[in-house]
Amino acid sequence: MTNGEIARQRLRNQRLTLAGCRRAPDVVSWFGAMQAQEYEPAKWALGLRMLDGTVVDEIEQAFARGEILRTHVMRPTWHFVTPADIRWMTELTAPRVRRMMSTSYRRLELDTRIFVRATALIEKALGGGHTLTRAELGERLRSAGVAFNGERLAHLAMYAELEGVICSGARRGKQFTYALVADRAPKAPRFSRDESLATLAGRYFSSHGPATVRDFVWWSGLTTSDAKRGLEMNKARRRDAGDATYWTIGSPRRGATRDFRVHLLPVYDEYLVAYRDRDAVPHGPPTIARGSGASGTVTFQHAVVIGGQVAGTWRRMQNTKTIAIDVVPMRRLTRPERHALDEATHRYERFLCAPVAVSVR
DSSP, X not given: OOHHXXXXXXXXXXXXXXXXXXXXXXXXXXXXOEEOSXXXXXXXXXXXXXXXXXXXHHHHHHHHTTSSEEEEEETXXXXXXXXXXXXXXXXXXXXXXXXXXXXXXXXXXXXXXXXXXXXXXXXXXXXXXXXXXXXXHHHHHHHTTOOOOHHHHHHHHHHHHHTTSEEEOOOBTTBOOEEEHHHHOTXXXXXXXXXHHHHHHHHHHXXXXXXXXXXXXXXXXXXXXXXXXXXXXXXXXXXXXXXEEEEEOSSOOOSOBOOOOEEEEOTTOXXXXXXXXXXXXXXXOOEEEEOSSSSEEEEOOEXXXXXXXXXXXXXXXXXXXXXXXXXXXXXXXXXXXXXXXXHXXXXXXXXXTSOEEEEEO
16 A cells, blocks of 8 residues: 555545535534634635535534534644534543643642642533633632632633533634533433443544554554553454555445545644654645744645645735735646646635635745
């Protein structure tokens, strides 16, 4: 199996070249979880995998209705999950996330006693179907004599998410809110650990495969032994490529193929961020954004992917009148590639329901 074959299979399994889903929760369910650290780009990641003609408001409405939820469930960072998956998945991954966060808890002088008391106050404040922003939660805690703000408040909210108490509520304008999981996912099932592990591994290797054990460990935050157990329970298929071993689960995806040669992938898209091994799809160099100090900060940009490989970066620029994207290729684009880039831009334009101008440097 060549790197080109791996990339083509991933594009298809990730539904970037396979016919798209009708609904946003169908995409999220197929993946199990999708990174949603940057909310606006994450909506575009969903749109790329939905039927052509899907617009951003459809995804925002699905989020408002609670058909997709946003919570800390792995690594730890924000992910989209469905109401049907939030409980069993959180119960599977939360112990590992808490272990990763333990150093921060000690630094901020946060212990279980403090967390339990504050989480009970949050649960009471959100009772009756209420939703509150993080700042409003901080105010409720202060009025109850428990002072949380800034980083401590953020860690408390994450703790309550990992306990399965809260998750995202509908946005209030541009502000995010929290709601009770009991209200947003009242019928969310619970599985045994083996059932949860088999389900998560099945979702990952079906939607992200071919992938390695290291890839799943990176994506899920679980252990290598967990990954091997998940592959065993799913009777995964092994394929070797050089010194690497790749795994897939399920039959090859069937359905109409979409002939998209160029993809404008958003930052933290699952096609790039969900893999630890980078042999099959190497990443381009990160951008170094230098501020007033002497040292630079590594930032990540949206990726231009051509033929399954990173071929450049792009960024969105907007003023009061227009939206523009600035493309920086890593090599000279051919004429067919420039035409395919224009098609990708038009697709983004239809998604935003607004005119988009593109410039290539």
